[in-house]
Amino acid sequence: MKSYFTVIVFLYSCFWIPAQMLTAQSHDPEHHDRIIEFPDIPGLKTLKCDLHMHTVFSDGNVWPGIRVQEAIRDGLDVISITDHLEYQPHGADLPHPDRNRSYQLAVEAARNTDLIVLNGAEITRSMPPGHFNAIFLEDANALHQEDVFEVFREAKRQGAFVFWNHPHWTSQKPDGVAALTDMHVKLLEEDLFHGIEIYNGSTYSDEALDIALQHDLTLLGTSDVHGLIDWEYLPQEGGHRPVTLAFATEKSPNALKEAFVKKQTVIWFHNTLVGDEAFLTPLIEQSLVVTRQPGAMVETLLIENHSDADYILQNQSRFTFHNHAGVFVLKAHETTTVRVKTLINPDNFQLTFKVLNAFTSSDSHPVITLYL
């Protein structure tokens, strides 16, 4: 027996690449296109979060360490492992009684990296109320009980941040239209949940956004990944998982929780950003670096876009352009030349644009200003 136990150490160090090595690799150009990139905004750090994901410890298909490596490859700051409390299809093979186990294994895999891993769990009920994630948990096991209100109250006792998952999921709401039931209203009255997913996996809900705005809920966007991120968000399609951008005073669990409680989030999916103007406008403005090449009466601006979003701009000012019509795109990580007919060539003029792929509600857009 002894003979093959000595083998074990070699095997592990030889075959399985630990996450720390991956951190270094993630700076390689070949991985670059997976890194999600948005700038900080004045006074606040922009933290990229995916707060809904599964492992073999519920109905996912990978060991928790893979979720950590995927997150590092995507340049995330924060993940939460949120295995189903009540749904354990691999239970015959993994009869583990501890609902914190996948979190613990992820923490271990993330050691010596910058990734924050939050303890989380998915409360998995039929509708109403449907599924909810509780994150910043102390002990997930304590939430594994039958009475649903008691579960939410236990989460509150632990200081968890709780949000409603995929309220538009057609398996629970066949018309895909998110809507509050009486039970949801009661949960809200008791302050038992605080956020709502407007994007989950590959699905979006304008109605969930309406609910969030009406009931002052934090916006969330998550992958809810069960298989592999790479396969669901293909790199050759310029793909990325949906993320919640959280604006926090620093990169720490406490600052992050404060950001969620204060509703300081913007959701990034496909080529779309959704959030409060207070964060969305500076996020876009900070993405852009403008270099001015003064000309006699036609001024040339070079606008570098340092974000992953192709911004679709609609001109709102009285100036017209020598090389663009009134709607044009600032492509991600490219420099766009805009030639402005300044007419009287004012020393300080402003350009204002609606950003049409950014939303502050289901039918309104933020306006950005370029000060020159």
Place this chain on the structure above:
Amino acid sequence: MKSYFTVIVFLYSCFWIPAQMLTAQSHDPEHHDRIIEFPDIPGLKTLKCDLHMHTVFSDGNVWPGIRVQEAIRDGLDVISITDHLEYQPHGADLPHPDRNRSYQLAVEAARNTDLIVLNGAEITRSMPPGHFNAIFLEDANALHQEDVFEVFREAKRQGAFVFWNHPHWTSQKPDGVAALTDMHVKLLEEDLFHGIEIYNGSTYSDEALDIALQHDLTLLGTSDVHGLIDWEYLPQEGGHRPVTLAFATEKSPNALKEAFVKKQTVIWFHNTLVGDEAFLTPLIEQSLVVTRQPGAMVETLLIENHSDADYILQNQSRFTFHNHAGVFVLKAHETTTVRVKTLINPDNFQLTFKVLNAFTSSDSHPVITLYL
């Protein structure tokens, strides 16, 4: 002497690839991305035209045959060689007295191809009136005379179609703002020109579009190329030269002239289309093929975009989408999945969208309808 004259025939056939061979090559996948592709519209053919270009016979840098090959590589239907009448910087080396010569050489190079070559010339004056192209000429030499009004009248006598080039050119209008002068008004009163470039080379003019709409002028967009098309509109940037899409009853010079006279054009530059709604709306609608995958209460549409334009759509109907917010893009030559929350699942419902990168005036957009 005889010895090397026999060589001539071999040399020519061996070294210089005639345009006919190129036509065949232009179907190769490697050239495919240069071919400009837009569908016909009901009852009319969509002809891709570049009606402003130069050769060594004025201030261009290539033999006319190269212009023919460039056009074939770009999938154009029509070109006009429009060398400057009055400006001949290569005159010391090419002292050719015949202003039709570059046209004749282009016709010869286009023999046995489908490319239509129009005889044209650029009337090259300081402002006013600036530069104008006359196309469908019988004899360009007759336009080479001093009095500018006489030149325009001669063009009219020949049945030419005449348009104002780059009215916004900063070398002649330093503020870049296209504006009619008294002389232009007189020319218009005498019906001496009929169209106006709103796009030239790499420059655009909202004000030229305003003038066109106010004075009922045909819209034109041209490359005005002097060097090489490939170098000015790089393929790796997804580039293409600006073209005038003309909607004609058939592919013939006569039908084409009728299309221009009737103002049946749409201009295509960058990712932007500009034109009358009567042509713009069907052009976009014909680009799209929708396949319906009925679902219980959420219907999946696969929308194939068979054009070169990435259409930026803004939802105008009461339906919301299960995977998109209210603004999204149908990428060129790709299929986009749109999941519609049909609610009551009507058998025949309509989706309507504003197309934000298409313009019917400097600040209005066409609306398209998808009938399902």
Place this chain on the structure above:
Amino acid sequence: MKSYFTVIVFLYSCFWIPAQMLTAQSHDPEHHDRIIEFPDIPGLKTLKCDLHMHTVFSDGNVWPGIRVQEAIRDGLDVISITDHLEYQPHGADLPHPDRNRSYQLAVEAARNTDLIVLNGAEITRSMPPGHFNAIFLEDANALHQEDVFEVFREAKRQGAFVFWNHPHWTSQKPDGVAALTDMHVKLLEEDLFHGIEIYNGSTYSDEALDIALQHDLTLLGTSDVHGLIDWEYLPQEGGHRPVTLAFATEKSPNALKEAFVKKQTVIWFHNTLVGDEAFLTPLIEQSLVVTRQPGAMVETLLIENHSDADYILQNQSRFTFHNHAGVFVLKAHETTTVRVKTLINPDNFQLTFKVLNAFTSSDSHPVITLYL
């Protein structure tokens, strides 16, 4: 309790994409570059096999279903799940006593697909004898016993095909030079193993090839994957996992076992093929389709290469080429033009080439003939 059990069925069908759906997807152009492609050879099917891989049931990091999906994405015909018998680092979480369990789950995941899944296990000992895979097992549990010779004898009793894994592994053979020990000689004398890996993961061994040739062993090449195939063999690098190409009378486990026993394999890794000339030569010749364009005294051949290998050819015939020197490359899935100076233009001439990236031993290459 009942309430959330009804949820289960929906959850599973909604979130987790079964392997059958993936088979259809694998024809998409976007996945195409992962499909490993080589032609059949006269009379025999070319089956692409990876016979060494791990899951969470030993020290791997994915559920068995992921291995099935990876195989389908790579276009494999055959896999074997070969979790370590003696090495169970996840044992505290997965205390499963049945060493056939990961195989059973993979079989279930591969149902309704064309993928053959073989029951396998890795005998995991310190050197000597090191690690061995036994495939075509009836019951892996019976191999989980202490005496190593008894383990091999049990494998033989079950009719397994057994091969030596990574004999050059530096953790067990620090100089990386594969070498038989007395114990290996005894195992061979008792006919207890039949093949040897010359390629494992990302490592190659010329010395293992020498041993195979001297002792008449079947050649194997395997991924030995623990993490994700996509991450270890990046697509943007044109990467693919190492595979064993087995030449079998049909695609069935029995025909496959016969192919292994008869040593009918070729190993494909990087851009290199290694195997017996009897299979290597027809494999390369069948990859190539030659179209002849007769010319007066210089004949043009269009050589289509329908395989994944860039063949590096060295001219062995008396003919020289009008557009290549004596060494040139037939790129994978491209058509290469070769102009041959046939001199007397013989009706039937032959071209012969050494294929320099194919090996029949550590320093010899197969010769292919193009009959024209």
Place this chain on the structure above:
Amino acid sequence: MKSYFTVIVFLYSCFWIPAQMLTAQSHDPEHHDRIIEFPDIPGLKTLKCDLHMHTVFSDGNVWPGIRVQEAIRDGLDVISITDHLEYQPHGADLPHPDRNRSYQLAVEAARNTDLIVLNGAEITRSMPPGHFNAIFLEDANALHQEDVFEVFREAKRQGAFVFWNHPHWTSQKPDGVAALTDMHVKLLEEDLFHGIEIYNGSTYSDEALDIALQHDLTLLGTSDVHGLIDWEYLPQEGGHRPVTLAFATEKSPNALKEAFVKKQTVIWFHNTLVGDEAFLTPLIEQSLVVTRQPGAMVETLLIENHSDADYILQNQSRFTFHNHAGVFVLKAHETTTVRVKTLINPDNFQLTFKVLNAFTSSDSHPVITLYL
């Protein structure tokens, strides 16, 4: 008349991009892949030359300025415009009597750039002797006379370097087999030519290489371009024009002429290099930068290839590799990892490789050494 002459200056400066601007552009990443890159060798500069090309001044299709811009885009150091002396198919339009004219226009276009433009001309006769280029001419007109021997003697009087063009051209030598005639022998006896093209356009000749080696002639490879370089050597195919790499003491016409006279050239076409071992071996060795990562008994080498050539290496040393068979490729501008089984881990060991896509004769290859 005066009115439009003032226009001229604006027109020229606005529309036609001078070559100096292009030099700056050629550093853009998007143009990068057209720049031909090879290192200098110890004591000598590696100058990239294309010494055979045509313009509208004989049977070419572009103005000389385009040839200058093409050369800058390709990163060339030296070109020669070599219009046909006797063959003037555009003579009716360009009746210029001065055979130096295209050279003069190219010199003007190259002003303020680093490109060296040599005065050249193509002596254009039927076979024998066929076509020859004379470069470093003082006055091309003096070569325009009937007696072919007198033409060569005049070139010699002017100190020209003269080389035989495409001796394998099937229009003049139908079997494509380059061969000296009596006239060529006489020309050589009188020292009237000094070099020979082994590559022209898209054609190669092993027999021309044999002639060069037997008669001590300088090797040349040229594009002989008549149309556009971009169209004949497509970038998406990784294409580049054939060039003559000349090894000179400095970048000057005099040093260059000395290099040609001393036969200090290597020819680069497709992925093939041909030349004398004295230059070929250091060229390849200087392309490679090796970083050593010592390991216990298996040493890892990172080999950066700073040239445009994919070097096909064949191992010549007694060492074997832990990740490659005996033939592998160092891809252009990539870093290849080579793991060497050093066995006794010597402090200083050497690796030697034949480079199979480099030729010192039609069937021999240079050997490079990596000193570690």
